[in-house]
Amino acid sequence: MSEIKRLLERYLDESITEAEFRELWASLEYAPKDEQWHAFIEELLENENIRGLSDKAGAEAALVRIKATLGSKASRRVFPLRRWLAAAAVLLLLAAGAYLWVAREKNSVVTVAAADPPEVQPGKEGAILTLADGSQILLDSIKNAVVALQGGATAKVVNGVLLYEAGGNKVVYNTITTPKGRRYHAVLPDGTEVWLNAASAIRYPTAFTGKERKVEINGEAYFEVVKNEEKPFVVNLENEAEVEVLGTHFNINAYDNEEAIRTTLLEGSVRVRSGMRQAVIRPGEQAQMRRNALDAIAVKTADPEKVMAWKNGFFNFENASLEEILRQLERWYDIEVVYSGKIPQKVFWGQMGMDLKLDDVLQFLERSNVKFTYQKERKLIVNP
Amino acid sequence: MQENLESRHIYNEKELAIRIANGDNEAFDRLFYYYWDHVYSVALVMSKSPAMAEDIAQEVFLSLLENRAALAGVENLKGYLYNHIKFNLHKRLRRLRVEDAYQHYLLSKLQGVNSPAPDDSLAAKELMKAISGGLELLPPQQKRAFQLSRWKGLSHDEIGWEMGISSRTVKDYIVRAIAFLKKYLADQGFMAVFCGLAGVIKKIF
Numbered sequence: 194m195s196e197i198k199r200l201l202e203r204y205l206d207e208s209i210t211e212a213e214f215r216e217l218w219a220s221l222e223y224a225p226k227d228e229q230w231h232a233f234i235e236e237l238l239e240n241e242n243i244r245g246l247s248d249k250a251g252a253e254a255a256l257v258r259i260k261a262t263l264g265s266k267a268s269r270r271v272f273p274l275r276r277w278l279a280a281a282a283v284l285l286l287l288a289a290g291a292y293l294w295v296a297r298e299k300n301s302v303v304t305v306a307a308a309d310p311p312e313v314q315p316g317k318e319g320a321i322l323t324l325a326d327g328s329q330i331l332l333d334s335i336k337n338a339v340v341a342l343q344g345g346a347t348a349k350v351v352n353g354v355l356l357y358e359a360g361g362n363k364v365v366y367n368t369i370t371t372p373k374g375r376r377y378h379a380v381l382p383d384g385t386e387v388w389l390n391a392a393s394a395i396r397y398p399t400a401f402t403g404k405e406r407k408v409e410i411n412g413e414a415y416f417e418v419v420k421n422e423e424k425p426f427v428v429n430l431e432n433e434a435e436v437e438v439l440g441t442h443f444n445i446n447a448y449d450n451e452e453a454i455r456t457t458l459l460e461g462s463v464r465v466r467s468g469m470r471q472a473v474i475r476p477g478e479q480a481q482m483r484r485n486a487l488d489a490i491a492v493k494t495a496d497p498e499k500v501m502a503w504k505n506g507f508f509n510f511e512n513a514s515l516e517e518i519l520r521q522l523e524r525w526y527d528i529e530v531v532y533s534g535k536i537p538q539k540v541f542w543g544q545m546g547m548d549l550k551l552d553d554v555l556q557f558l559e560r561s562n563v564k565f566t567y568q569k570e571r572k573l574i575v576n577p
Numbered sequence: 578m579q580e581n582l583e584s585r586h587i588y589n590e591k592e593l594a595i596r597i598a599n600g601d602n603e604a605f606d607r608l609f610y611y612y613w614d615h616v617y618s619v620a621l622v623m624s625k626s627p628a629m630a631e632d633i634a635q636e637v638f639l640s641l642l643e644n645r646a647a648l649a650g651v652e653n654l655k656g657y658l659y660n661h662i663k664f665n666l667h668k669r670l671r672r673l674r675v676e677d678a679y680q681h682y683l684l685s686k687l688q689g690v691n692s693p694a695p696d697d698s699l700a701a702k703e704l705m706k707a708i709s710g711g712l713e714l715l716p717p718q719q720k721r722a723f724q725l726s727r728w729k730g731l732s733h734d735e736i737g738w739e740m741g742i743s744s745r746t747v748k749d750y751i752v753r754a755i756a757f758l759k760k761y762l763a764d765q766g767f768m769a770v771f772c773g774l775a776g777v778i779k780k781i782f
Binding site for chain 2: 202204205206207209211214215218219221222227230231234235237238240242243244245246247251252255256258259262263560
């Protein structure tokens with residue numbers, strides 16, 4: 194019997210040890226072992242004892258999905274990695290409390306069904322543009338239009354993206370604000386691209402004339418900054434901290450109700466400043482400043498997939514607490530979450546598309562025995 | 578329509594392959610319904626996750642359909658399909674980092690079954706009840722092999738001797754029973770939830 198076969202048999206009947214499991218998984222990376230893996234799979238395929246685990250409804254649904262997916266490559270693999278984790282429902286790891294625990298879907302679904310929740314739709318593209326004179330333009334349904342002329346600069350929307358055409362050097366400030374349930378993509382006057390998550394804002398001049406290109410944000414934004422070494426790009430966070438940039442891709446999460454301001458670098462180099470402290474971070478790192486001690490900057494290794502999930506259109510709930518998840522849902526579904534008692538201390542794993550209706554997302558959480566009641570005026574009660 | 582397809586065999590593989598290559602939907606459906614259970618069952622046994630198994634099986638047929646032109650030159654349809662399965666399944670497992678894979682393995686392990694619940698929490702009792710319900714749906718031989726292995730702790734050889742079957746078959750029965758129960762529990766809306774502390778897991782199991 195081949196070594197791989199021996200390990201695979203122990204894996205299949207669940208008697209494998211951790212060391213053996215690691216050995217087995219390491220062999221996946223080792224091409225000379227491919228033959229043994231393939232031989233084992235072939236044996237399983239021929240083994241008539243290993244049959245009959247599928248069901249008709251599943252097969253029919255799969256066939257429909259296969260045909261729908263064929264010819265629309267773009268929609269394949271919404272989640273490039275570990276998508277199955279999401280599909281398997283959100284697996285849950287408890288932070289404390291230490292036993293095998295089982296959540297039952299059906300009971301809790303009944304709770305919500307009884308409350309008869311209206312269908313809460315997911316958020317979508319849209320924002321409010323506030324001009325220097327205080328006038329506001331709703332950018333929600335504008336696909337292509339010139340939206341403002343000010344100080345010589347033209348602001349227009351092209352294919353749903355706000356951008357500027359330069360003209361004149363008069364400095365006037367514009368602000369893009371996304372309410373809850375909206376996100377927006379814009380190109381700043383210097384060509385820098387910014388993606389605003391829900392419940393966020395960015396304030397910037399219609400022309401960058403000074404020594405620095407300075408913008409202010411709150412909430413969460415992802416930047417792809419156009420390189421200009423003579424004019425550093427500086428992001429000001431509510432006058433409490435600053436991120437100085439040369440030319441780079443990075444994400445800043447600075448929501449008031451998150452416990453830390455997190456700057457994550459994907460490409461290039463940035464310097465994070467707060468009070469007397471500063472830190473330079475490299476790609477793949479994250480600078481964290483806790484809300485209750487903003488002048489201490491901690492640099493950690495980031496999980497870029499998790500940080501960038503929102504921009505790529507999904508929720509990443511890997512190792513996320515219930516509160517953390519519900520804060521994200523509040524922003525995206527424009528709801529208010531109220532805890533009627535103690536906050537359930539649960540940690541979740543998994544990913545989900547942001548195009549799901551609220552109810553679909555809640556069902557995942559309910560499987561883990563979290564109970565919700567939906568009330569009018571977009572209020573979601575979490576019961577202990 | 579599915580019944581019709583399921584009850585027939587694929588008589589002329591070569592012909593079927595050419596029809597699929599030429600875009601004949603009915604021909605593809607026939608191949609799909611004939612082999613779906615093969616592919617899904619093996620993917621479930623190997624991935625230990627009903628959702629992942631569905632994903633893998635779908636991917637196999639989708640890639641087959643996307644490359645259907647190649648089928649025109651295929652002599653051995655089953656061999657061709659099996660190669661797709663081997664390649665896809667192996668690729669998908671390889672994409673999982675060992676940490677994720679091992680965590681998934683621990684989480685999905687039917688461990689509550691072979692030791693009494695660590696406490697008599699309602700949830701643990703409910704799981705045991707559901708597993709008993711699932712066992713009733715298994716063929717009696719498989720149920721017995723599973724019970725002797727997990728509840729009595731007998732070895733495959735001992736079970737084979739007691740049941741009068743080969744230990745090879747005992748192993749197959751247990752593997753299938755595990756996969757069956759996983760799917761059954763998932764369909765019932767169950768999922769096992771554990772504390773993430775390795776030490777605690779060890780203590781319990």
